[in-house]
Each structure stands twice: as structure tokens, then as C-alpha cells.
Amino acid sequence: MKSDELLALLRRRGVLWPTAEIYGGAQGLYDYGPLGAALKRNIEEAWGAWFVGLSHDYYRIDPAELLPEAVVRASGHLENFTDPEVTCDRCHAAFRAETVLEKLRPEGVDGLSAAQIAEIVHAHHARCPNCGSEALSVPPPFNLMFGVEFGVTGHERAYLRPETAQSSYLAFPRMWDVGRRALPLGVAVIGKAYRNEIAPRQALFRMRAFTQAELQVFFDPEHFAVPFDRVRDEKLPVLRVPRRESGEETPEWVSAGQLASTGDLPEFYVYHLAHTYQFFRDVLGYPSDRVRLFEKSDQERAFYNRIQFDVEVNLESLSGYKELGAVHYRGDYDLSRHSEGSGKELSVTLQDGRSVRPHVLELTFGVDRNLWALADVHLTHDGDRTLWRLPPYLAPVAVGVFPLIAKAHAPYALRLTDDLAAAGLAAQYDDASSIGRRYARMDEAGTPFCVTVDGETLTEGPTRDTVTLRERDSKSQLRLATTELARHISAALRLPRPPRS
């Protein structure tokens, strides 16, 4: 499906809609409805189970989204978290410089000053994408953070965090103190980040408020042992810089073992990259031929990232590969900045007596983007069916419960719905319109199971207290005792976890 068609479908089904829709919406903000909210929670739970589950030394925390100014000054965001902007003096529209120069300068504008950008704009006679005028100006770079007055005096400022990562860096010393006082130490945050994007677009891909799931692993740069054998033979679809420079767009399949033997990628990095790939393939269910691990070059990655592979998935709705996650080796940049900014020593003393400032490996994941991608990849037309083939543990509704005839079978079906809910299953009752229409609604919502209560359920005899269980993808139907139902469905909903011990 194309982006517009997909967005319209998600909106119509109440998966998501623009914030403050009745006021005309707010650019770059979306609200999740019942299906979207449940899907988003399930994605977050799946991410947590997988990545926090990677080690007994990885923990999830929940820090505040507002940060005092001193924090974002130290992290560099106050000075550098900017997006070069171009404004039109005629129609007064504002654009990202990158958008205006998209064709004239495909390599982007990273690192250029406003003056340099202005020179390029005028030399190429760039035109306003809105009105076509050449009267373009390049104002000083625009900081993407949302700032607020904090407290009553007007002297203090705070910022909505531009990434969840900063919260984890701030938490490191406290986590060290309350934990085992050993490295590695992983700190995960699933939460909101905020960016005042100049031009929000592509639905959930460039939002002004979005949810990140990020794991920061603090480790001893001299020694970060991982059970590498678990991933050694895993084949990964990598697109490395030399191959990219030769013009290739498609990845090549390289085993984790081979990748780590090239010498420039440490085992701990490849280990986490392989698990990241497995998460996208095995947990989110993206077909392996649509995923690639895209290495960023020296010029492309942030200067503090020593190694960066983006996880990209080829999306029909957005006509190409899109970044849905990444693995960054950030060195000791972050703790050094905050040590300097706060005046606190953030090195730690290890058991062997060495004092070490930990390095950081960052696994980052865009929750909203992946929610969109799960629709792009799994929401399909199959004949006249519209079918969301979500992995069952991600489905917003695990089981739909229908009375065949509303009047006769409703009380039993309602009780059954409650029993299934009490067993921890997301069960939803539906008695509106024909059974076919109800199946169709559940198919579109990705519901893996539907059960129908009918006359036989209520009649004395061998079928007493049995229902028809219908499976979404195969459409197979099974007659099952209601006492078996919760166990049968729960078995299909178990979250995948990485093997650990």
C-alpha cells in the first residue's frame, strides 16, 4: 500500500490519528487509538523482553522527559542539535535546507555553516519548493529542542529531551551504586523524545513527539566478553562502506563470525548487531530479504560514533529502505561530556583495581516507525480479505469473542470474554453484524484468534461448553472446550526471548 492509503486505513480503524484532529491537527503529533495503543505497548514489551533479556546485567528504568539546561549544554545539544533551515521571503514558508537542496546537493548539508548553505542556494538559483520564488534566505541554524521556562523566576530553562539516551547517561552513577558495581551494565529506556522538526512528514517517520526504545551498555573498553558462539554462524545482510561506494544498494550475506574476523568490528559489537537483526527478523517478523544492515561512513555518522550500522527495512509505503533502528559504538564521549558538565568524576573502579571511564554501546529503536513498518509489511490484501498478519504476541487483540446469535448467545460469550481477560488475554467481544463482517474486522486488526459461541455450546451433549476457534492466517477452524481456550491461545502469544545461559 502507498503511504496515503495506509494512513487512511489506520485512521479509519482507529489505530492512530492526528492529535487535536477537531482543531485541524497538530503537525508531527499523532494519537494512538485502542488498537494502536495496544500494539505500541506490545512492541515495547517485545523489545524489552528481547534486549533487556540479553543479559542479567541489563535493566530498564523510567526517567523524566524534561532535562535541566546544564544537561543539554554538556551533551552538546544546546549548541549543535540544529537543522539548517531555508525560508522563503515571498511566501514565508520554512524548509529544511536538505529538502531545498535535495537534487542540487545529494550529499546533504551536514557540517556546513548557514553562510556556506546560502552560497550554494544562491549559486544554484535554488527555488522555493512552495511558490517557486528564488527569494530564499538562510537564517541561523534552528535548534530542534523544545525549551520551557522551568520554575517561576524565569531564570531557569529545561528542555524536552531530544533522545532518551541522555537520561541513561545521567543515571549511570546511581545505577552503578545500586547495582553489582561491575561492567558491563546496561540501562534501557522506553519513552518519549521530542524534536521541533522543521518539516514533519511521512506520518510516523518524522514526528515532533515520538517514542524511542534505547539500550545503553556501559562497558570496560579493555574487556567486554560476550558469548559470541551463539551468533557466530548467523548470516547477516550487511551493506558495508566499500560495497556502497561501488554503487551497490543490496546487502551481502556475511556470517557474524566472518564479520568479526575483519578486524575493524569487535566481537561485542557484532554480537549485539546480530541480536538486533534477529529481533527484526524473528520477533517483528520482517522478511529477511527486506532488511539490511547499513554501515555509515566516517562522514555520515556523528563524530562521536566510532561504528554505526543502521537497521533498514524496505517499505513499500515509503518507496525504499528506511532506518528503523541502529547500533552505535559511542566510545566514552557521553560520560566524558557529563563528567565535565557536572564536575563529577564518572570513572569507576573495577574489581581488579583499574579506574575506567566506561565506553557506551547504544542500541536504538524507533517504536513509532516500527509500528508503521509492521503495518507496511504485514497489512495485506489477500483476495477480498484485508489481513494484518501481525505476529500473534504483537496483536492488539489476542482473541475476538462472538455470539453466533446476539440475543441467544451473548450472555455466555460475554462471560467467556471476561474469563479470557482474567487469564491475562486481550479479549474483545463483538456482536455487531454478520459473523463474516466480524471476522473481517478482526482480520484487519490483526487478531490471531476468534471464537464463536453457538447453539451447540449451550446444548447438553458432547459439544456442551465447546466453541469454534478460528485461526487468522490459515482460516482453519477447530472445535475446542472453553476450558482449553486460554492455554491454547496463550501458547501462541509467548514472547520470543534470546537464549541466555
Next chain:
Amino acid sequence: MKSDELLALLRRRGVLWPTAEIYGGAQGLYDYGPLGAALKRNIEEAWGAWFVGLSHDYYRIDPAELLPEAVVRASGHLENFTDPEVTCDRCHAAFRAETVLEKLRPEGVDGLSAAQIAEIVHAHHARCPNCGSEALSVPPPFNLMFGVEFGVTGHERAYLRPETAQSSYLAFPRMWDVGRRALPLGVAVIGKAYRNEIAPRQALFRMRAFTQAELQVFFDPEHFAVPFDRVRDEKLPVLRVPRRESGEETPEWVSAGQLASTGDLPEFYVYHLAHTYQFFRDVLGYPSDRVRLFEKSDQERAFYNRIQFDVEVNLESLSGYKELGAVHYRGDYDLSRHSEGSGKELSVTLQDGRSVRPHVLELTFGVDRNLWALADVHLTHDGDRTLWRLPPYLAPVAVGVFPLIAKAHAPYALRLTDDLAAAGLAAQYDDASSIGRRYARMDEAGTPFCVTVDGETLTEGPTRDTVTLRERDSKSQLRLATTELARHISAALRLPRPPRS
């Protein structure tokens, strides 16, 4: 425990700490560590299971926290969401007017203008609580919302929502369209709200960023049928206005049926109030003699609230009853405001042909406040044990897994931890220090179960693959097969739900 002692304990155990601690903290912001984050999630899940579980027509959504200015203008927050402030011209400290006048005017300052407050301050020779000076000024009232520039032009503003409720009101027309198009329709949000409090204090009770769980039920004012018999005989600890005015502080026990028969409280209101009380007592486990349902008088409640009972719990740490939730009958105020503000008709046509602007019943709940109260009420000293008697389904860690002797039993214990995690249990491995110390750590964290892997677990014979299961409150020990463990523990973790059908 006193507030300071409790906060210190929670901080030391990594339940929570001030945001940006290494920068000296940020007033009114807290980060939740591993235990706090898990407890908070569990409270939210329990609230959702209970309140969204009240009806098949109640749904949970997840809307954005930023709202365009037009929304908060229509809701009245831009004009009226203020807190009268008093500043000291000598020491330049700022205070809530209510704090400065606490003793001089116990009835508070609601509804007074800045000029009227200034008159009272000067007539009473009020003094600065900080430096004692009488040189106090009363500036124009201070709006509690955090506002941001939204977009690049500088012409648009957005606000961090001051309450989650507004998001639900905005969602109503879309929820109507995607749903059954029938009333009642419940919309629940669990999420952040933000207030630039003049004087954040009392740890989690007056925060600048906090989590609310709120259910807005839109209903037909002429007909809101509830299965009242379910609560008719429930005795409720109410403190009504006349009793309060006679000087009483303690509630009296009145059945829901009696309460609804007084004539001024409709059955649907008492029904939801009774379920709210049950949640506090049965799900969160507050002792019934520490809970009261505190009716607000005409003068005390917001003008748009027709009926309001606060749920208050008597907290040792804060020396008295504190509001932890409330039930508001808000009439049609909210939809009327947004209908006017947006120019959209927010009335709906019911199946019987009537056009109705729904009324709103609001159930509100402070997640952070209740997290604090769960510590206040359940975290106790028992002889030399420090013990957090959390209801098992709320406990951050469901089961601690210990090898009796780290070297010998670690591999088995690690595998067992993974197996329990795979069964969906929050399992935590611990091999540091003596078994006694490990029990003590788990007791303090509220962990209901601990299992110990020992020599017998690994030795061929009848105890092969059995472990010792120790229960937190009774300290009873049980020898159990590891294959039985997940089922045994899961049974104790089932979330309470209201009976429904």
C-alpha cells in the same frame, strides 16, 4: 516512616532519585530506577485491568502529550490554570500564596484576584517564609502550564498537557466513529501530565512531570444504566459535607445502596465510586481504616464539577490524609468548550434518534502518588527485617533466584532464571553475599518469592530438580519441582479484575 527516611530508603535501593542528580537535581522531577519503573508499570497495568475492565465499552488510548494552543484556550487552562504567587522583594524567593497564607487564611485563596490577595497579605503583615521580611509582592497569577514554540515560525505555540483528560475529550468524536456509536463510551489514558509548580515538594506529591491514569466515561445524561446490584451492599467510608462541617475528620460507613438513596448521588456515580474504593482496598491493598471518600463542597470543587469525592489515604510519611484519586461528575462542560473552540458539533445522535451532548464522569488516579503510598503503607520494619509487603502482582521482581553456592550452582540457577523469564515472570538472579543478605535485599524490594538452588537440586535422587521456594510474608519454605515453579508463582500474580458479565 517519615518522608525523609522513606525517600532516602527508596533512593538508596534505586527505586527513584531526583532527575539529573549529578547536576544537583531538578526540582519536581524524579527518575524511576529498575524497581520503581517495574512497580510503576505494574500499578498502571493493575489500574487498566480494573477500570478499563469495568465495561466492554471502555477503551485505553495513548495520545500525544503536546497540545496546540487552541485546545488549552478552549479548555480554559490558558486563562485559568494559574496558581496565585507571592514573591519576596528582599530574598527574591517565590511561594504559592496558599503557603504564605496557610495559617492566616486556612480556607485558601481560590477565586481571589491578585489585588485581593495582596490586600490580605499586607493587612495581616504576612512574612516571607524564607527570610521573614514583610516586603512581599503579589505578581499577576502564574500559569502552571509549560509552553513551547511549536514549529519554526515562532507564531505557533503548544503546551505540555496539564492533565491527560483533555486528550480524551479531543479523541471523543474519532472514538465515536470507530466504535459502536453508542453510549456509554469510556476512554482511558495513562500518561504524563506537566505542571510548572511554584513549589514542588513532598517528593512524588507535587511534581512538575507526573503520570496520571484517567478514565473519562461519556454518557447519556438521561440514561446511564449500571449493574448497581454488584455494589449495593458494599460499605463505603464516606465523609460527606455536612459531617465535615460539624468538625468530623473520620468517615462513616455507609452502604452504596444507602448512598444512592440519598437522592443527590446518581447510581452510576456511586457505582463507579464503589469500584474505585474497591480498587484502593482490594487491588492496592490499603487497609480500609486508612481510606476515606472525601466529598468536596460547592466552594472547594471546580465550578464544572457537579459531584466530587476524593479518595484519600492516611499516610504516615506525610502526617495525614492525602488525595490519591477522585471521581468527578463533570457534566457537559468539556465537550461544550471544545465544540465552541473547534467549531465542530460534538453532539451525537443516539439509536433512539435523540441528539445528545454526552456528559462526562471522570475517574482520576495519580500513579506516582500511589507508588509513594504503596511504599508508605506496605514498607515496614518487622523486627530486624525491612519488608515491603506489596501485593504480589505489583512487585517489581516476582521471584529472586539464588545459587546456594555461587560457583557450584550458578549455571543451573541462571538457566532457571531464564526459564522463569520465558514464562513471563519478572525473575532476578542474585549470587552476591550470603543467602540471608539476599533474602533481605529481596524483602526490601517487595519480592514475594525467592528460590534457592542447592546441592540437592543437582544430585540424582528424589530431590533432583527441586528447589526451595521461600515466601516473603510468612517466611515459609517449600520444596518444589522446578517444573511446578512457574505455575505456582503465576497463580499468585493474577491481576484482580472486577466481575463484569
